[in-house]
Amino acid sequence: MWRPLSGDMLHALLKILLLCGLLASGWAQALQISASRLWPSPDYTRITLEAAQPVAYKYFTLSNPERLVIDLEGVEAGVALNTLAGQLTADDPYIGAIRVGMNRPGVMRLVLDLKAAIKPSVFQLQPLGQYGHRLVVDLYPVQASNAAANLLPPPQPAATEQAKPAKPGVAQYARLITVAIDAGHGGEDPGALGANGSREKDITLTLAKKLKQKIDAQENMRAVLVRDGDYFVPLGQRVVKARTLKADLFMSIHADAFIKPHARGSSVFALSENGATSVAARWLAKKENEADLVGGINIDVKDPFLKRTLIDLSQTATINDSLKLGHAVLKEIGGVNTLHKPNVEQAGFAVLKAPDIPSILIETAFISNPEEEKRLNDPDYQDKLIDAIVDGIRNYFDKHPLTAPSRLTRNP
Secondary structure, three states, rough: OOOOOOOOHHHHHHHHHHHHHHHHHHHOEEEEEEEEEEOOOOOOOOEEEEEEEOOEEEEEEOOOOEEEEEEEEEOOOOHHHHHOOOOOOOOOOOOEEEEEEEEEEEEEEEEEOOOEEEEEEEOOOEEEEEEEEEEEEEEEEOOOOOOOHHOOOOOOOOOHOOOOOOOOOOOOOOOOOOEEEEEOOOOEEEOOOOOOOOHHHHHHHHHHHHHHHHOOOOOOEEEOOOOOOOOOOOOOHHHHHHHOOOOEEEEEEEEEOOOOOOOOOEEEEOOOOOOOOHHHHHHHHHHHHHHHHHOOOOOOOOOHHHHOOOOOOOOHHHHHHHHHHHHHHHHOOOOOEEOOOOEEEEEEHHHHHOOOOOOOEEEEOOOOOOOHHHHOOOOOHHHHHHHHHHHHHHHHHHHHOOOOOOOOOOOO
């Protein structure tokens, strides 16, 4: 026979139901990975997992076969995590396969089947810009590869390092000239965004590849790309690559942005030892130097080689050469686009701090200006801009010819 519940029994039942609801709610609120990204590059492969909160994790490596295991605590399966394996390509230098599954209640396990032994670097990044909390997994080779040197063409007989006979009307250079071209931003760092969706990192890579092709077609010149794909290279490492390549010039390509869409024009910048030449130059340098925060670097890792590379920044002679190069390039660009400033500006750009390579940063146009964004995506305008930059380089060397032995044949 059914009996009405007493007050005490009803109270107890409500407690049980409330507890079950809280447990169910807690389970429903298990952390979801909102985005996963895979960035292979010649130097390392990066995996980024993004979430609304920090992801608790543990990781370890296994041998025979080589694997990296990452346990994600309080994380449940979701679309972003389950589709990570689909981003893997056969030519990834380090990862052969990716597996995801529940290891035990409340713990998702990510297993990377590796092609060789690696040195993992796993770290957290705080929310910044468009990104939430990020867990970053970087895979480096056990023995650091000389990826920068691999960008150079195959070795040629010593005689080919000397200048070729000049064609009529073509300037003769004392030796082969190497230009390092740095496409700004990349990978996790999209750079500035245009009103119509253009990303600075895509524009700069397109321009860099065109600039390389144009320089390679010149007599006694060749170019190398610091970044030849969509991946992030830390600012200091870009300097290291240029020096490893023993470049004679370093050119960093960018597309500017400002909070007001009517800002327009091209600019050229060089390094400054004594502060910025204008408020705008200081603001731009600060913005560009924040690329490492957006792209993501492990601040706990100290690179002694990089430290040695950047110790001598009292580089007055190099800065003077950078200004001369900048003036030559700016003059030619002025025939293609409106100049935002008529002179080469200076500020503390981290990417321009090679102590012995004339280095400039070219802001090709304002991607935040809809009209200039359209021009930056126009192949004809791109070609005119590239022609102007190459003419500026040639004019610089015509007035300041190289006399030293080739940097490509000297000892590191």
